[in-house]
Amino acid sequence: MDETEIDQRVREIAKTLRCTVCQTETLWESGAPLAQQMREAIRTRVSQGQTAEEIRAYFHGRYGDYIMMAPPKEGSNWLIWVAPFLLLAVGGALLWREVKRWVTRTPALQVESPPPLDEESRRRIERELQP
Amino acid sequence: MTRTTQLMILVVLFALFSLLYQGLWGDPRHIPTVLVGTRAPVFEGPDVETGEPLSSERFKGKVILVNFWASWCQECKIEHDNLLRLHDEYKDHPEFVMLGINYQDEPPKARAYLQRHGSSFSHVRDVNGTLAIDFGVYGVPETFVIDKNGVIRHKWIGPIVDDVYANLTQNVLTPLLEG
Numbered sequence: 001m002d003e004t005e006i007d008q009r010v011r012e013i014a015k016t017l018r019c020t021v022c023q024t025e026t027l028w029e030s031g032a033p034l035a036q037q038m039r040e041a042i043r044t045r046v047s048q049g050q051t052a053e054e055i056r057a058y059f060h061g062r063y064g065d066y067i068m069m070a071p072p073k074e075g076s077n078w079l080i081w082v083a084p085f086l087l088l089a090v091g092g093a094l095l096w097r098e099v100k101r102w103v104t105r106t107p108a109l110q111v112e113s114p115p116p117l118d119e120e121s122r123r124r125i126e127r128e129l130q131p
Numbered sequence: 132m133t134r135t136t137q138l139m140i141l142v143v144l145f146a147l148f149s150l151l152y153q154g155l156w157g158d159p160r161h162i163p164t165v166l167v168g169t170r171a172p173v174f175e176g177p178d179v180e181t182g183e184p185l186s187s188e189r190f191k192g193k194v195i196l197v198n199f200w201a202s203w204c205q206e207c208k209i210e211h212d213n214l215l216r217l218h219d220e221y222k223d224h225p226e227f228v229m230l231g232i233n234y235q236d237e238p239p240k241a242r243a244y245l246q247r248h249g250s251s252f253s254h255v256r257d258v259n260g261t262l263a264i265d266f267g268v269y270g271v272p273e274t275f276v277i278d279k280n281g282v283i284r285h286k287w288i289g290p291i292v293d294d295v296y297a298n299l300t301q302n303v304l305t306p307l308l309e310g
Contacts (some may be wrong), residue, residue: 011229040260062166
């Protein structure tokens with residue numbers, strides 16, 4: 001494996017792991033000394049021929065789910081994966097219900113029929129329409 | 132929508148946002164470590180003071196207290212006297228060993244720190260940070276207790292002071308050494 005390929009694999013793996021001291025950055029983005037050392041540790045393991053999964057498992061075994069940018073889909077972590085869709089569905093349903101209720105409550109526009117034409121007015125119109 | 136339904140939705144939303152906040156910005160000190168109950172990594176490195184290689188293999192079968200520290204770490208200074216006191220309390224026990232691991236530091240500064248604050252046990256230098264990663268360290272100070280079977284039994288993030296010291300000695304070290 002050449003240096004470019006190693007760099008590429010280090011970047012791919014480091015982007016999936018979270019910096020443990022800066023919390024909201026990946027290992028790849030972070031400038032923290034610990035993150036730099038972790039990137040070096042990834043590089044060493046990539047050079048030794050370890051797979052991305054093996055390297056991720058090594059870090060996960062030491063820092064737990066906290067280090068994973070995408071927490072494993074198991075146990076209570078399912079909540080993190082499902083909650084946004086659940087919130088969207090519940091929110092959508094509530095919004096639909098409220099809009100429907102609002103539409104039902106709004107009275108339909110009443111079109112009133114004009115009052116019947118009296119005889120005098122009818123004659124006047126006919127007179128005026130005559131050429 | 133009834134008042135109860137509105138309240139329930141608010142409670143669920145609050146719980147979800149709290150979880151999200153904890154997950155994204157929570158202090159890792161409050162996250163339970165995954166290492167307690169697992170086999171401790173074997174570690175080795177140069178002795179900070181003598182430069183001689185030092186390996187944890189040498190202390191196999193003993194209760195080992197491992198403390199990660201650095202000369203630039205303020206909290207390490209706070210706990211240093213307690214570490215010396217703790218070593219003094221247990222040093223005569225044949226099955227007790229205490230080791231320091233010097234983390235992200237420069238050897239001259241680490242040596243000067245030990246000369247200034249005192250040193251009664253050995254310290255290994257973590258040359259490229261791999262020992263800290265092997266132990267899942269977030270920062271310094273962090274302290275681990277490894278039992279006679281090589282299993283990590285306790286981890287503490289932060290200085291060993293007051294109640295932490297009492298808990299470490301009474302509830303962790305003494306039972307492990309007497310058990």
